[in-house]
Structure formats: C-alpha cells, structure tokens
Amino acid sequence: xxxxxxxxxxxxxxxxxxxxxxxxxxxxxxxxxxxxxxxxxxxxxxxxxxxxxxxxxxxxxxxxxxxxxxxxxxxxxxxxxxxxxxxxxxxxxxxxxxxxxxxxxxxxxxxxxxxxxxxxxxxxxxxxxxxxxxxxxxxxxxxxxxxxxxxxxxxxxxxxxxxxxxxxxxxxxxxxxxxxxxxxxxxxxxxxxxxxxxxxxxxxxxxxxxxxxxxxxxxxxxxxxxxxxxxxxxxxxxxxxxxxxxxxxxxxxxxxxxxxxxxxxxxxxxxxxxxxxxxxxxxxxxxxxxxxxxxxxxxxxxxxxxxxxxxxxxxxxxxxxxxxxxxxxxxxxxxxxxxxxxxxxxxxxxxxxxxxxxxxxxxxxxxxxxxxxxxxxxxxxxxxxxxxxxxxxxxxxxxxxxxxxxxxxxxxxxxxxxxxxxxx
Amino acid sequence: xxxxxxxxxxxxxxxxxxxxxxxxxxxxxxxxxxxxxxxxxxxxxxxxxxxxxxxxxxxxxxxxxxxxxxxxxxxxxxxxxxxxxxxxxxxxxxxxxxxxxxxxxxxxxxxxxxxxxxxxxxxxxxxxxxxxxxxxxxxxxxxxxxxxxxxxxxxxxxxxxxxxxxxxxxxxxxxxxxxxxxxxxxxxxxxxxxxxxxxxxxxxxxxxxxxxxxxxxxxxxxx
Ligand code: SF4
Ligand code: SF4
Numbered sequence: 261x262x263x264x265x266x267x268x269x270x271x272x273x274x275x276x277x278x279x280x281x282x283x284x285x286x287x288x289x290x291x292x293x294x295x296x297x298x299x300x301x302x303x304x305x306x307x308x309x310x311x312x313x314x315x316x317x318x319x320x321x322x323x324x325x326x327x328x329x330x331x332x333x334x335x336x337x338x339x340x341x342x343x344x345x346x347x348x349x350x351x352x353x354x355x356x357x358x359x360x361x362x363x364x365x366x367x368x369x370x371x372x373x374x375x376x377x378x379x380x381x382x383x384x385x386x387x388x389x390x391x392x393x394x395x396x397x398x399x400x401x402x403x404x405x406x407x408x409x410x411x412x413x414x415x416x417x418x419x420x421x422x423x424x425x426x427x428x429x430x431x432x433x434x435x436x437x438x439x440x441x442x443x444x445x446x447x448x449x450x451x452x453x454x455x456x457x458x459x460x461x462x463x464x465x466x467x468x469x470x471x472x473x474x475x476x477x478x479x480x481x482x483x484x485x486x487x488x489x490x491x492x493x494x495x496x497x498x499x500x501x502x503x504x505x506x507x508x509x510x511x512x513x514x515x516x517x518x519x520x521x522x523x524x525x526x527x528x529x530x531x532x533x534x535x536x537x538x539x540x541x542x543x544x545x546x547x548x549x550x551x552x553x554x555x556x557x558x559x560x561x562x563x564x565x566x567x568x569x570x571x572x573x574x575x576x577x578x579x580x581x582x583x584x585x586x587x588x589x590x591x592x593x594x595x596x597x598x599x600x601x602x603x604x605x606x607x608x609x610x611x612x613x614x615x616x617x618x619x620x621x622x623x624x625x626x627x628x629x630x631x632x633x634x635x636x637x638x639x640x641x642x643x644x645x646x647x648x649x650x651x652x653x654x655x656x657x658x659x660x661x662x663x664x665x666x667x668x669x670x671x672x673x674x675x676x677x678x679x680x681x682x683x684x
Numbered sequence: 685x686x687x688x689x690x691x692x693x694x695x696x697x698x699x700x701x702x703x704x705x706x707x708x709x710x711x712x713x714x715x716x717x718x719x720x721x722x723x724x725x726x727x728x729x730x731x732x733x734x735x736x737x738x739x740x741x742x743x744x745x746x747x748x749x750x751x752x753x754x755x756x757x758x759x760x761x762x763x764x765x766x767x768x769x770x771x772x773x774x775x776x777x778x779x780x781x782x783x784x785x786x787x788x789x790x791x792x793x794x795x796x797x798x799x800x801x802x803x804x805x806x807x808x809x810x811x812x813x814x815x816x817x818x819x820x821x822x823x824x825x826x827x828x829x830x831x832x833x834x835x836x837x838x839x840x841x842x843x844x845x846x847x848x849x850x851x852x853x854x855x856x857x858x859x860x861x862x863x864x865x866x867x868x869x870x871x872x873x874x875x876x877x878x879x880x881x882x883x884x885x886x887x888x889x890x891x892x893x894x895x896x897x898x899x900x901x902x903x904x905x906x907x
Binding site for chain 2: 274275276277279280281283284285286287288289290292298302304305307309310313323324325326329330335362363365366367368369370373521522523525526529532576577578579580582604605
C-alpha cells in the first residue's frame with residue numbers, strides 16, 4: 261500500500277471539472293440528509309461531504325494557495341496511511357455511489373463523480389477492502405467474480421434453455437444485438453435469463469449472447485481502478501466487435517450499465533461504435549411499438565396486491581430509464597401499480613449497490629439502510645416490489661430474508677415475460 | 685488605523701478591493717488552467733435543457749420551497765434561513781442606497797435602489813438568519829464535524845459588516861463616524877478574506893450548477 265500512489269492518482273485525475281466542483285462546496289452539510297447511510301445511522305462521518313474530504317484535502321494541499329498556508333500553519337496535516345484506511349471504510353462500506361446527494365446539494369455538485377474519484381485514489385494506493393479486492397481478483401482469474409467460469413456459464417445457459425424451453429442464440433455472427441447478462445442473473449436469478457430470451461424471441465429480435473463477452477459485471481468499476489475497469493470493458497467490446505453487432509444490451513445490472521454506457525467511451529473510444537443501452541430501454545421500446553403481445557391488466561387480474569417499483573440509482577437516476585418502467589407497469593397493472601415516495605430521480609437507494617453488498621463488514625449498516633426501504637414499501641402497502649437491477653434485487657432478497665418480510669421481489673423483465681400471451 | 689477613518693475609507697478599502705479582484709481572478713484562472721477533458725459520451729437527453737432546469741431549480745425552488753423535495757425537509761428552518769440570508773445580502777449590497785454611492789464612484793454608473801424601510805427589514809431578517817445558521821452549525825453533528833477555523837471565520841467576517849451596517853443605520857451605541865469606520869473596515873477585511881475562503885463559492889457556483897445540469901440533462905433526467 262502506498263499513500264503516494266493514492267495522492268498521485270488524486271492529483272492526476274483532478275482537472276478543472278473536479279477542481280471547480282471541489283471549490284464550489286460551501287460546507288453547508290445539506291447533502292447529509294440525502295444519504296441513506298447517514299439518515300439510517302445518524303453517523304456524521306457518513307455525510308457525503310465528509311466522504312469527499314480526502315479528495316478535497318489532496319486537491320487543496322497540492323493546488324491551492326490557502327491549502328498550502330493551512331498545511332504550513334498546521335491547520336491541515338499531510339494525508340497519512342491511517343487517513344486512507346479510514347476513508348476506505350467510509351467510502352466502500354457506507355457509500356453506494358448512488359448520487360442522490362448531488363440532487364440535494366444546493367450548489368449542484370456532482371458528488372457521485374467526486375466519490376468515484378475518491379475510490380480511484382484509494383484503489384491506486386491499494387486501500388480496497390479485502391472482500392472487494394478478492395472479487396476483483398476472481399474476475400481477473402476466472403472472468404467472473406461469482407465463479408461463472410466458461411463451463412459454468414455454458415451449463416447454466418443450457419439448463420435455462422431446457423427448463424424454460426427457450427432458445428438462446430450463442431455467438432451468432434452478424435446479429436444486430438449482443439445481450440450481455442450479469443453473473444448475478446446467471447447464478448442467482450436464472451428466470452431473468454429465460455424471461456429476456458422469451459421477450460426478445462417473441463419480438464423477433466436478431467440477437468445473440470457471446471461466449472467471450474459473457475460477464476457484464478465489472479468489479480474494477482466498483483473498486484474504482486481505471487486499469488481493471490478498462491480491462492473488463494475491453495473484453496466486452498472485443499466480443500461485440502468479433503460478432504459484428506450494432507447494439508449492446510446490458511441486462512438487469514446497474515453498475516455494469518453505468519460503466520458501459522456512461523464511462524466506457526472515455527477510456528475506450530471504440531465503445532462509440534456501438535449503441536449501448538439497457539434492457540429497460542429495450543423493453544420500453546418493444547412495448548411502446550406494440551411488438552410484444554401482452555395482456556393489459558395482467559397483474560390486476562392476478563389480484564396479488566399492490567405492486568411498486570424500486571428505482572435503481574444506476575439505471576433510473578443515473579441511467580435515464582425512468583419513464584419506461586412506469587409505461588410498462590401502467591399497462592400491465594394499471595390498478596395495482598403504486599409509486600413509493602420519494603421516487604424516480606429522488607428515489608432512495610436500496611443500500612446494497614456500489615459493491616457494498618459484497619463487503620461483509622458493511623452488513624450492519626446495509627441492513628440498517630434497508631429499513632428505509634421497508635418503511636417506504638410498507639407505506640404504499642405493496643406486496644410485490646419490481647426493479648430492473650439484479651444488484652438491488654439481491655439486496656431486497658437479502659433484506660426480505662433478514663427482516664422476515666412477506667414481499668415478492670421480482671425483475672421488470674420477468675414481469676413482462678409473464679404477461680406475454682402465448683402464440684398458438 | 686482605527687483612529688484614521690480617512691485611511692480606512694480611502695487607501696485601505698481600495699487595497700482590499702484590489703486584493704479581492706486579483707485573488708478571485710487568480711482562483712478562476714488556476715481552475716480553468718487545470719485542463720478540461722472533452723465529453724465524448726453520446727447523450728440520451730439535452731444538456732441545454734438540463735442546465736436550464738438546473739439553474740431554475742437552484743434559483744427558484746431551492747432553497748425557498750424546501751418541501752418540494754420531501755426527503756430534504758427535515759430541517760426546513762435552515763433551508764429558509766440559508767435562502768433568506770442570501771436574498772438579504774444581495775438586496776442590501778446591490779440595492780441599498782448608501783451602497784449605490786460606492787458603486788457609482790467605482791463604476792461611474794448606478795441603478796435603481798430599493799426604499800430604505802424594505803432594505804432595513806431585509807437587514808434584520810438577514811441578521812436573524814445568520815444567528816440561526818450559527819446555532820445550527822454549533823449544534824448539528826455533521827456541521828460540527830466539517831467546520832474548522834476557516835468556517836467559523838467565514839461566519840464572523842460576514843456577520844461583522846452586517847451588524848455594523850445595522851448599528852450605523854439605526855444610530856446605535858457608537859457615534860456615526862466611528863461606526864462608519866468600523867463598517868468599512870469590516871467590509872475590507874471580508875473582501876481580503878474572500879479569495880482565501882469558501883465564500884468564493886459564488887463564483888464556482890456557476891461551474892457546479894452547469895455541470896450538474898449537463899450531467900442530468902445528458903441522461904434525460906430532471907436535475
Ligand atoms: S452517493 Fe449515495 S450513498 Fe454515496 S454519499 Fe451520496 S447519497 Fe450517500
Ligand atoms: S450540500 Fe453541497 S455544498 Fe453543501 S456540504 Fe454538501 S457538497 Fe458541499
């Protein structure tokens with residue numbers, strides 16, 4: 261571990277874009293109220309502005325006159341290993357990089373990006389929590405952090421094809437669309453794989469999966485290492501290029517979509533050779549264009565109680581797919597679909613994103629923060645919670661088990677697939 | 685210095701003004717020169733729309749109508765105090781008749797002022813708001829954590845011109861000449877302090893609000 265590497269990365273990554281935002285902060289503390297970890301625990305160290313403190317100090321000490329004076333007068337101290345360890349805990353365990361704080365900040369500071377910047381420095385210095393570092397190593401070694409090796413991937417897909425009687429085209433050259441699933445879906449929510457395959461087949465899409473570009477999860481992006489993020493992204497783009505597809509569709513995984521859609525082209529300009537989108541966008545398009553034969557009001561007829569939708573930070577607030585789930589649910593469940601408050605851009609994070617769910621030490625605050633969701637869901641009286649992110653879904657399933665709740669947790673694709681009218 | 689009001693009103697104030705302008709320019713140029721990478725990500729929505737909404741939200745909705753954002757209204761008094769303080773400061777500095785004389789002498793031109801009773805009411809509201817904000821900073825756990833010497837000085841250096849200005853217009857405690865000298869002195873100290881402090885946020889506000897609008901706009905979501 262070296263503090264110097266962390267500092268160098270802070271300095272290298274600090275252009276005008278980051279600096280002007282660090283300068284804009286008035287230290288008003290308003291962002292704290294937006295953070296689910298702060299609200300749930302009341303620990304002032306979980307205030308977003310405090311999590312960014314490390315980056316601000318590095319910036320001021322390096323670049324500003326007042327920062328240098330403060331250092332000389334002893335008002336500020338040089339950043340130490342102990343500081344980096346402490347901020348590693350704050351940033352990896354108590355932040356999902358959900359960017360809700362940015363909406364609360366009266367200056368409009370894009371805190372999510374600054375928090376990602378803090379992670380970059382921590383990763384460069386080797387201050388990534390052990391659990392996360394292990395997962396990254398697994399992805400480097402086996403191509404997946406969840407043990408989805410080549411054989412496992414093949415077996416699982418074959419099993420899905422057999423069990424759900426659905427075709428999954430593999431390595432089809434010249435297909436229009438490459439669909440990349442996450443190992444969370446392949447390993448934990450295989451019904452998602454079946455659902456998405458059923459939907460795309462029903463719509464007559466010319467699609468394929470790839471045996472090389474098969475893991476959309478990017479643990480390098482969680483830890484904040486540009487090197488690893490880039491390497492994992494490159495595997496995907498190379499796979500897409502080999503098959504000659506026009507479009508890449510990320511399935512129900514939030515951070516993977518964030519990495520591929522909103523960051524890949526900064527590191528790998530060839531990303532712009534493809535249209536990159538999320539399955540939620542595709543569903544919205546197919547349903548809107550009437551390309552799916554769906555049964556309107558399907559869920560109202562099931563009479564299984566109120567359905568609500570959980571907005572995933574990386575797919576809705578940071579991803580832009582806010583309208584589509586509403587259009588779909590208003591079609592399939594016009595009576596039983598009810599919104600939580602707050603929702604959409606203002607939604608409260610599930611508490612498990614940003615790699616938090618992978619870190620054992622974060623369990624207590626992760627569950628604590630989930631209590632905010634329990635409160636929200638209970639307020640609208642929902643029995644089913646739908647979402648379009650498998651990482652959120654993992655957190656919900658875990659939370660439902662931990663708190664012994666009687667909710668059904670499901671994915672949006674799953675809901676669409678179930679409402680398809682079988683063609684004779 | 686205190687004994688010499690002409691010095692305070694003359695060269696000292698002018699020097700403070702010079703330090704303020706030069707210091708702010710330096711800060712601006714410094715940040716601009718750190719380099720700006722180009723955004724080559726294909727947008728999903730319009731950046732221009734996002735930026736417009738971002739400013740509208742920043743100026744109108746925020747912070748005067750805190751309950752629009754139901755999750756952030758845990759402490760509406762503080763939002764109102766923050767908003768009121770800024771409004772009061774702007775009104776007094778840019779639309780108070782005595783300040784207009786200073787602007788006229790500095791710039792060679794002026795603009796319409798707001799009648800004294802309104803300005804005076806604003807000043808009272810501003811002072812009350814500042815005291816509320818201080819109490820909040822002293823008691824809120826997050827603010828206690830993030831406040832160091834610079835934050836306390838920020839408060840003090842802004843409060844002094846406000847309180848001396850108030851005492852001056854109401855002819856309280858000290859003879860007019862003396863309190864006038866103190867007022868100009870405190871303004872000068874504030875002007876010198878701003879480039880070294882986070883009060884400079886009024887300049888960087890335009891960066892962060894624009895960035896915020898761009899980031900949300902390009903994703904097609906409301907900032
Ligand atoms: S990004 Fe989300 S989790 Fe992180 S500090 Fe901001 S509100 Fe909290
Ligand atoms: S809300 Fe914005 S300006 Fe206020 S402390 Fe947080 S980041 Fe800084």
